[in-house]
Amino acid sequence: MASESIKDRACTNIYRGLGQQLHDEDLCDLIVVVGEKEFSCHGVVLASVSEFFRASLKPCWREDSSRKVDITHEDVSPESFGYLLDILYRGKDVINSKTAKDILRMSVYLQIKFLEEYCVEFLQKSLQPTVCLETWHFAQRYDLDTLAEKAFKMAVDHICNVWQQDELLSLPKSMLLILLSLQQKLSMDDICKTILRWVEADQEKREVHLLELLPFVSFPLLSSDYLCELLDYLNHPFKEAMFENIREGLTFHLSNDATKKQRILARQPVYLCLNQIQTRIVMVGGYTKVDIPTTDNYVFDIQQSVMKLYRLQPLPKNVGLDFASCTWYNEVYVSGGSQLSEFFSVYKPGDNKWEVLPSLPDGGREKHAMAAVSTNIYVLGGLVKSSTGEKTTSSSVCRYNTRSKEWKIFCHLTSGVQEAAAAALGHRIYLFGGVSTTGEISDVVQCVDTMSGCTYQAGKLPSPTHGARALSNRGRIYVVTPKGELLSMWESFLLAENIEKKLSERKAKKESEDHSSEMARSTVSFKKVGNCTGRRDYSTCLHGGNIYVCGGVARDGQLLQTIEQIRLDDGAMLKTYLTLTAGAAKFDLHVLNVPMEFMKEDHLNQQSSMA
Known part of the structure; x- marks a missing residue:
């Protein structure tokens, strides 16, 4: 217990001393420019936690002149860098639902591993279905595998709630494929609606992917009402991709020929469990x-x-x-x-x-x-x-x-x-x-x-x-x-x-x-x-x-x-x-x-x- 006590006392006093030095700009040997804002700080403090600063400062460490580092990357903002100094110099916990993602993307860029892990843990604990798609997209962008996996699993589990969210329309195609491949709760109508909504949200760029997505839909299993709605697509740019599928769906619903209906079902890319x-x-x-x-x-x-x-x-x-x-x-x-x-x-x-x-x-x-x-x-x-x-x-x-x-x-x-x-x-x-x-x-x-x-x-x-x-x-x-x-x-x-x-x-x-x-x-x-x-x-x-x-x-x-x-x-x-x-x-x-x-x-x- 004594060692813990001295450790706590040391940390408290180091934070107090560093915070005061930062406030007084005392012994500062580094200027970090983020956007149009300058921050005076201590190179050794930043280099001790950041591989980015360690690599930037080490070649010129023995030079007497003060050093300057310009950061122009979009993932580092003046606000997030200010939060970083609060954490390193004062031990403040500034991680909350409003700041976590900004601090996390900065931590990834500056290679501050402990802060990256802390932010990921915070986002995992606070994850909700209302933000799981947005969080998943964010985690994919920054290769945060653990956070991405938890977010997409939540999206799959709550697919009946998230499929109508606007965030789904901004997902890259690869993420939509993952979601469709794992979900088991949506009706066939809703699967088809999800695909068409996503393609139409950016039709010029996404129309080319329609054929990759349609195998998630069995048109004979669509409701007759929704099939009738889809007839509008026969006068639509999607006609070439969807015509044969719509025709098969209508034939299945209207035909009394059992053999013909069986052949149609036997061409479906979706796994079936029917009597025949x-x-x-x-x-x-x-x-x-x-x-x-x-x-x-x-x-x-x-x-x-x-x-x-x-x-x-x-x-x-x-x-x-x-x-x-x-x-x-x-x-x-x-x-x-x-x-x-x-x-x-x-x-x-x-x-x-x-x-x-x-x-x-x-x-x-x-x-x-x-x-x-x-x-x-x-x-x-x-x-x-x-x-x-x-x-x-x-x-x-x-x-x-x-x-x-x-x-x-x-x-x-x-x-x-x-x-x-x-x-x-x-x-x-x-x-x-x-x-x-x-x-x-x-x-x-x-x-x-x-x-x-x-x-x-x-x-x-x-x-x-x-x-x-x-x-x-x-x-x-x-x-x-x-x-x-x-x-x-x-x-x-x-x-x-x-x-x-x-x-x-x-x-x-x-x-x-x-x-x-x-x-x-x-x-x-x-x-x-x-x-x-x-x-x-x-x-x-x-x-x-x-x-x-x-x-x-x-x-x-x-x-x-x-x-x-x-x-x-x-x-x-x-x-x-x-x-x-x-x-x-x-x-x-x-x-x-x-x-x-x-x-x-x-x-x-x-x-x-x-x-």
Whole structure:
């Protein structure tokens, strides 16, 4: 207790002495100019708490002349700097609801860690639903991850109150995506209204993002009254983006044809739980006997304690292993493979049929990645066969338009990779790790800006990896590595927007290659949020707030038949088993709405090759 007492006395007297010296401008050796106001203070006091002042003053510390520091940055105002001196010289607690954000942004710029942490703690304790959107936006701007997470979770929990707030209209698109991907309380009408309000708040700039946001809406599930209101958009600039969706919604409400209505529901991008169609897991391709590929296609309910596999229409051709797949509007697109590198087809669950599509260009692919953004399917990297028959690692990105059914070479990655994982977040596709052209395992995260065609290095994974799996809920991306790590990706989207703007300008001026990776700051970072058993050649899916890691090959070479469930809210892991399978590997999993008629015993051939 004595040591505490002397510590308190020392602090009290130091504050008293420093405060008096500041008041009398006694021994002051530093002038700080903020805006048009000058502050006389002591360099050692500021340098003791601020890395900014330490770096500014240290080079000239031994000079006898008085020093002067000009601060012109918008995050430091004369008022906030005055508060800083009150805190450092007098020990005053000037943090309140009116001053906290100004002092916090100043603390971030001046790198005063203790004050930054204190302000964050204050804002977290005082956070209310009425200001959670504003606080979330503020925290995102200054990379305050802890505050941002608490604020957006409050926004999600109170979505029924916050969705009509004006603050929502000022959110960047990436924040709106996070909010829509996590909320579970809004009606379908309110989701659609939220999206349209946000786009119309800055229509000239935001209209281009409408196609990225509409997959959160199932138009057949809109009320008939609201669908009638939406007819006004048929004479609106949004007509091209919304016409087909509105038509499907009206057809569903007016039609008496059960088959037609089922097909419409089976094209919906929103997960359904209806009598005739429900959300299930679809398992495509892979092998159950070492390196012997199968064309089988199965469906099962991953949330049942005893899981059964029901056979769906198999792949139209044996593509081999190392194919890639992705989903768009509840349909699975499959491309390439070790045996048919130019293969391209789509599975339509409404009819339980495959449609063969125009072949892959550029010699086809294997060990590549796929992702879907705004009616386009992208094929990234992988192995291509040269004219001599030699397989080489590609850097090209091919794009398939689902409306025109045409392929084109879209852009090139900053570096070619194979066995990389890909996932989309808004208009960006992220590519994780892989094997480089030199055969090295990569830790690089590459980003493809699908709006401009520019590519850049977005950051790095915690460690090099290949054969990982990446999952997106359209607001967040998770990466499951072969080591068994579950990583959550944090996107600094404001920095990403600035980088993409600069690259687009350079591309327009043809100053340099548009896939330059010269941008030094990372736009992504990662946090480990869970673990699973290490393995390779596994598959994953994201459903109901859980990530499922299925099958693969164990470290001892054994095929695995387990499914491990990782809860995203606490990282806890549970283990279950498929009841009709031996081990399986190199297959893909997708979460789809599947008609219940395809999940009946009499619909199956019970002599399944996977039984």
